[in-house]
Amino acid sequence: MEAEGKFAAIIVAGGTGSRSGLAQPKQFALLGAKPVLAWSIDAFAAHPRCTQIILVVPADHFGTAEAIAAGRVKIVHGGDSRQASVAAGLAALGADAVTDAPYVLIHDAARPGLHGAVIDRLLGALDAGAPGAVPTIPIADSVAEVMDGLGDYARRENLARVQTPQAFVAAQIIAAHANWAGPDAGDDAQMLRATGAKVALVSGDPLLGKITHIGDLERVGAMLGQARISVVGSGFDVHRLVAGDGLWLGGYFVPHHQKLDGHSDADVLLHAITDAILGTVAAGDIGQHFPPSDPRWRGAASDQFVRHAMQWAAMAGVRITHVDATIICEAPKIGPHREAIRARLAEILGLPLARISLKATTSERLGFTGRGEGIAAQASVSAQVWDVP
Ligand code: MG
Numbered sequence: 561m562e563a564e565g566k567f568a569a570i571i572v573a574g575g576t577g578s579r580s581g582l583a584q585p586k587q588f589a590l591l592g593a594k595p596v597l598a599w600s601i602d603a604f605a606a607h608p609r610c611t612q613i614i615l616v617v618p619a620d621h622f623g624t625a626e627a628i629a630a631g632r633v634k635i636v637h638g639g640d641s642r643q644a645s646v647a648a649g650l651a652a653l654g655a656d657a658v659t660d661a662p663y664v665l666i667h668d669a670a671r672p673g674l675h676g677a678v679i680d681r682l683l684g685a686l687d688a689g690a691p692g693a694v695p696t697i698p699i700a701d702s703v704a705e706v707m708d709g710l711g712d713y714a715r716r717e718n719l720a721r722v723q724t725p726q727a728f729v730a731a732q733i734i735a736a737h738a739n740w741a742g743p744d745a746g747d748d749a750q751m752l753r754a755t756g757a758k759v760a761l762v763s764g765d766p767l768l769g770k771i772t773h774i775g776d777l778e779r780v781g782a783m784l785g786q787a788r789i790s791v792v793g794s795g796f797d798v799h800r801l802v803a804g805d806g807l808w809l810g811g812y813f814v815p816h817h818q819k820l821d822g823h824s825d826a827d828v829l830l831h832a833i834t835d836a837i838l839g840t841v842a843a844g845d846i847g848q849h850f851p852p853s854d855p856r857w858r859g860a861a862s863d864q865f866v867r868h869a870m871q872w873a874a875m876a877g878v879r880i881t882h883v884d885a886t887i888i889c890e891a892p893k894i895g896p897h898r899e900a901i902r903a904r905l906a907e908i909l910g911l912p913l914a915r916i917s918l919k920a921t922t923s924e925r926l927g928f929t930g931r932g933e934g935i936a937a938q939a940s941v942s943a944q945v946w947d948v949p
Pocket of ligand 1: 797827
């Protein structure tokens with residue numbers, strides 16, 4: 561075994577994002593000033609023993625990955641499973657790879673807290689002769705079987721969390737993948753272990769925690785020293801009142817002898833809130849995202865505009881904390897519907913009821929709202945965002 565061998569890195573960014581609650585995979589969301597994925601690329605690129613980085617991404621996110629990687633990595637399409645994606649990464653190493661770099665490190669893009677010290681510990685284990693090594697951290701809580709109520713406790717001292725990157729002698733993990741005949745393996749270290757090889761353990765790091773859910777972005781960002789600041793977005797909208805049998809306000813149907821006129825369902829309150837959310841991200845206005853000229857939005861329920869704006873905000877690492885909105889009209893009376901509208905807004909925005917403020921006012925019979933020609937709404941949305949330069 562060659563001591564001080566160089567390594568190739570494979571970053572698997574195969575997730576579709578469904579588990580995180582995001583429309584886009586979480587590895588493309590902003591964590592501080594750069595996307596989650598970029599953190600791992602930077603950590604490998606900065607390591608003196610890294611010869612190349614291979615990034616495995618879903619085919620439909622190739623362009624996003626290319627923009628983030630900025631020419632520093634070789635990008636290949638992933639497979640249907642993590643295992644297939646790693647195999648695609650190994651296949652992309654190239655014919656001379658094992659001579660150039662006898663080691664390979666396989667890492668999940670959803671663990672952005674990668675740093676040189678963990679890489680050094682893994683390489684140290686390989687330099688000392690281990691065919692494979694994984695970072696582990698002890699389990700602090702009790703661990704029990706819970707199939708049918710509380711079952712037996714496991715011996716915690718015999719258990720550990722297994723993180724990535726996982727490090728291997730390249731030729732051995734390539735052979736383990738090639739010879740694997742079982743069902744989908746838990747991870748690559750299990751595949752190496754199945755060949756009879758002993759996988760070494762090195763100290764992992766809480767910083768390597770995985771981003772599984774949207775809320776994890778903020779927690780992991782704080783661990784990585786990324787500061788948050790408060791911002792406020794504002795929105796304003798008006799729709800004309802015409803003859804009809806009721807109108808949508810905040811995703812709630814209010815019976816009335818008129819309706820609001822518009823291309824979509826004309827929910828003036830949700831439109832103001834959508835613009836306020838886009839304001840927290842500096843992402844333009846509702847007209848840019850949903851042009852009235854687009855037939856897709858004819859009669860559309862406006863909660864989808866809010867959800868789109870929230871997705872946009874989530875990918876920018878924004879957490880919405882509070883909404884304060886005002887409806888301006890002479891009729892219908894908002895008071896009797898206020899609590900129902902608040903409850904609906906809380907549902908659409910995924911916020912506690914206490915974080916939804918809804919007010920109503922007339923304009924003292926002045927102006928277009930005073931004459932009953934239309935309804936206006938304004939909204940302020942408070943949010944926590946990354947403090948970026
Ligand atoms: Mg509107």
